[in-house]
Amino acid sequence: MSRFAPLTPGLLDEIRAAVGEDALLTTEADLEAASADATTERCRPEAVVRPRTAEQISALLRLANARRFPVTPRGAGTGLAGGALAACGGVVLDLSGLDRLDIEPANLLAVAGAGVLTQTLRAEAEKHGLCYPPDPASLKESTLGGNAATNAGGPACVKYGVTKNYVLGLTAVLATGEIVTCGTRTRKGVVGYDLTQLLVGSEGTLGVITTLFLKLIPRPRAVTAQVAVFPDLASAVAGVAAIMAEGCCPSACEFLDARSLALVGDLLPFRDLPPGAALLLLETDGTAEAAAADMDLVTAVCRRSGALHFLPGGSPAEREHLWDVRRQVSLRIHDAWPVYIPEDVVLPLSRIAGFVAELPDYEQRFGMTIYAFGHAGDGNIHLNITARDRSNLDRVEQGVVALLRRVLELGGTMSGEHGIGCAKQRFLDLELSPASMRVQAALKQVLDPNGILNPGKLFDKDCA
Secondary structure, eight states: OOOOOOOOOOHHHHHHHHHGGGGOSSHHHHHHHBOOOSSOBBBBSSEEOOHHHHSHHHHHHHHHHHOOOEEEEESSSSOOOSSTSTTTTSSEEEGGGGEEEEEEGTTTTEETTTBHHHHHHHHHHHHHTTOOOOOOTTTTTBHHHHHHHTTOTTTTTHHOOOOGGEEEEEEOTTTTOEEEEESSSSOOOOOSSSHHHHHHHHSSSSSSSEEEEOEEEEOOEEEEEEEESSHHHHHHHHHHHHHHHOOOOOOOEEEEEEOOOOHHHGGOOSOOOOTTTTEEEEEEEEHHHHHHHHHHHHHHHHHHOOEEEEEEEESHHHHHHHHHHHHHHHHHHHHHEEEEEEEEOOOGGGGGGHHHHHHHHHHHHTEEEEEEEEEEETEEEEEEEEEEEGGGGHHHHHHHHHHHHHHTTTTOOOSSSSTTTTTSGGGHHHSSOOOHHHHHHHHHHHHHHTTTTTTTSSSSSOOO
């Protein structure tokens, strides 16, 4: 039996009275749209609420807390860990309507609603000669609230950091319905506990983020890009370390292993590559002179590290082509395999090549095929684990556990930017100590005493 109340017609009337007629959505199409994200899992809610103000959210959560029904915050549904799925039914809180955006150029600040698309903020900031660096792969569809809830990263984080590095402050609605503003609109501020960074990355389990105060930086005047192909991943990773040792930090440093490179080889001009060839996609930025000089240095270091071929991306169109090749990897994997499990582990840079070299052993032992690519500059490896036969899922699951254990043995972590959601919840005790889990569960209890916010995620393992 669920610990939550079902949404009876009478309770739906109470929700309608609390949030307004237009905000409550109960059609089949609305419920279906809120039932899925970028995973293969589906969880059907009983209703969807799409507010336009924090006050509507406050009214909903006060009612949910009193009547004990679950509320699952949702941005654009682009997550890969099931964090926005209504695991326990109830209400999906669709935050896409919180789409107000104000740029304050003089303060290098953006005040953005949780429903603003990442790409929208980047485009508006650029009109003022400013930049918002976080660039998750889903930036054209993902919302800033969702990015904050998962502390999203992206290729630029090697130089510029992840979402939390740009959230100066925020407004959120607690499970009790109280509206709190924490953090600052300034570059510095140390008054009280850092509730802002507690809420960033909490996946909607501690509060509903409604507004973000985001740091902007001056937009680099120029960006240059280049692909370098190496005979193997070990030499490619050694090239990354050598670039960093020269004092040059690329603004992006992506890698594709041999299997991923083969998957998109038709989009590149290289032919007759060695069987183990690996690719680096590198960008430098700054003034035109600085970006070009840094790329010259990157090229020279890659040559010394054994690079076989180069493909420059000097113009915007050429750069976009290189990034399209990188994006096509995930799409082609997803379309080609009936079993598709995306993991996003992070390893110390010196351990990447050795770990990837071990992957064939895991493939053989557990009957799966693994594509490895990701952010070489910060050690974030996207392991796309696939299999032909869904009847092999139990064996594949064992392989996933074995891989995660190996990552932890090597000093890594099981998730760099996708979050935990419900997809990785069962693995938490592999990485977190009992004491750490106890403290974090206690924080959840303080901020959400009745467990109504995004239940079935992180430390809340079931709906009973």
